[in-house]
Amino acid sequence: MNKGARGSLLDIEHLEAPEILKILRSARRMNPQRPRPLLRGKRVILLFYEPSTRTRSSFEVAAKSMGAMTVLVQSSGSSIEKGESLLDTGYTLRSVGADIIVIRHPLAGAPRLMAEHLDIPIVNAGDGMHEHPSQGLLDAYTILKHKKAFKGLHISIIGDIFHSRVARSSCHLLTKLGAKITLCGPPEFVPEVAATLATGLQVTRHIEEAARGADVLMLLRVQKERLAGMKLRLEDYIARYQMTMHRLKMAKRDAIVMHPGPIIRGLELTGEVADSPQSAIVEEVRNGVPTRMAILARAVGRA
């Protein structure tokens, strides 16, 4: 099976552990204040079929600070609106002279489809409910800044795993690096089948169980519309799965709280947790830039 051009980053699932560590090491060398011009003369096209703040801006900042020229193509106001297929859009951008395409798409597998048919590196910036590899990598980067190593770390992921591409990337990535992962949420969000995603995953329905003794607590955004569709009352969800200071205290004393954002205070976590010293939520966003610098540098083979 065609895995795309060298330097493509389509998912974490097919990435080997040494490759992941290489990207993380490279990210640590990146300094957004004094960036090296690794992408000078390159054209990076940001193809966004979905709205995005964090991912788009940090990819753009990462690319520009390394000397690349960036072009943003969005689904509204482009030929995509006129019914151009994904592959034809890809061929068009390739002809325009793109060196790297960073793609965010609402349908799972879209970046892979592009990579199979184009000879330039494709970077997945989130596809449907499938994966969000750059977010997974920046989460790992953040964890590595706080903890010495991944081996033996106890990480709990709490919330809507089923609809979360971040959760899928994180599960693959952290198990590959040797962490122990517990998934926590109601059956609608964490079906039993979730445990088959990677080896050694555990599923629990009690947040206390997930929080107890954890090194890292990763929270996921919960959409109110989805709760309504699943006949789960919002109050019930909050009562059972919200991260509170009380529950945070059950975790290890040096545990950190992470969230890919955007956070909704009062739903998946309380305001106190979000602002507590253990919260690494803001830092995560900051770490997005060096991680994405490393990903783009790897795409052109200069990492």
Place this chain on the structure above:
Amino acid sequence: MACRRAWRFWRARWEERKNRRRKCRDGTRSMARKMRALIRIVPERETRSYSSLRKVARAPKPRAESPKSKMPNNKSKPASLLIKGGHVIDPASKIDAPMDVLLRDGHVVEVTPPNKIRGSAEEKFDARGLIVAPGFIDLHVHLREPGQSYKETIASGTAAAAAGGFTSVCCMPNTSPVLDSQEWVNWVRQPERGAVVNVFPVAAATNGSKGAVLTDFRGLQRAGAVAVTDDGKPILDNDTMRECLRLSGELSFPVVQHAEDTRQTEGCPMNDGPTSFRLGLHGWKTSAESSIVDRDVQLAQRIPNSRLHVAHLSAADSLKAVRRGKRSRAHVTCEVTPHHFTLTDEAVGDYNTNCKMNPPLRSAADIESLIVALGDGTVDAIATDHAPHASHEKQVEFERAAFGITGLETALGLAITKLHRDHRLPLARIVELLTSGPARVFDLRGRGSLARGSFADVTIFDPKKRWTFDVSKSRSLSRNSPFDGWQLTGKAVATIVTGRIVHRDG
């Protein structure tokens, strides 16, 4: 009228008794023992039919010619063809022995032990080392005409059928426009369409397959439709389905159900399971199929003489309902596709759109149940659900890709490789699933059998031939097959339609 009813009654009783004999009552028996039991039955019957056949062979005069064979002969069509030296498997006449077959004027004239043929033939076919079977019948193909000739035409689709050993195909009505009128049924059957094999249209059950107003079943049946269906869509409404089955009972006209509760499957491109979770796709649960099969079987049990056929059955749970229906003597039949007994949903891998079909590929446990059901007689036919699509409909995001794969050319190879070689299903059973089984489901008289007087539709195949399927050499206009590059065992060597060789391998 009374006479017809009586005849139908006795035939139904006879069929049902035959089914009961074959059916395995003890559900706990192991697969291997079931297979052994099946194998034991065949030789016993074969000796019995052998003597009766000899009588046939000695009959002084050949059967009076039917009016059909008096049609002006095609020049390339020999008036007679002798198939010599082959091993005949004809489950309808319980034959599984070396026999010679003589075809004349589009009909089977003699089936005798080797070198005992009395009549002479203008052409001979050397079938040494090959299996000679009645022509294969595919109950479920999409020929895409009228309206979608960029995917397939009746000519190209039937050419693919001939290459796969099929002499008759039943084409589905989800074309554009939908085959919901006598005019369109007639149009499909016209010789100008260039069909290479027999085409039996299946008409729409409701106008435009919209599920609301029933079509004119009587008229469609008169125009030559062999069944009705809204394939591609289910007949969801209880009252509509009840009315369909009531009419089907009156007219002895099968209703084919595409069992999918679309209320449960919206936005679901593949089976619910570890693979769908891994790929971040919404899962299509088996209950979306089995709930519809369940309801339909219940309706069929209540409506006298109604005939229900479940298309492309894929889930183990649906088999339970079918078994229950058969036990209660309702006329319930079902078909299974080669891809559903060969591939699991894991084959989707990383968004392989050639593994996207409706119903979706299921789990290994479902396959296991399907294979047991194929062996024990719960399943009546293997049907391909040949569904060609142009490349631009498949080279898109997985969720946007069209459902379906081509299947006519790989069906026999997959059946022999997977069912016979891997799971020890007897060859005679596989032939039955491709010939007499489907012929019974749609009442195709004179097809699916090599009995004297039946149509000279014959498939000659080599069950041991190993070959590699190359999709770029497919006769179909489309290339959407997940079996490209697969090593298969078993291939059609010659396909004979009404006495004329329409395909010859190599």
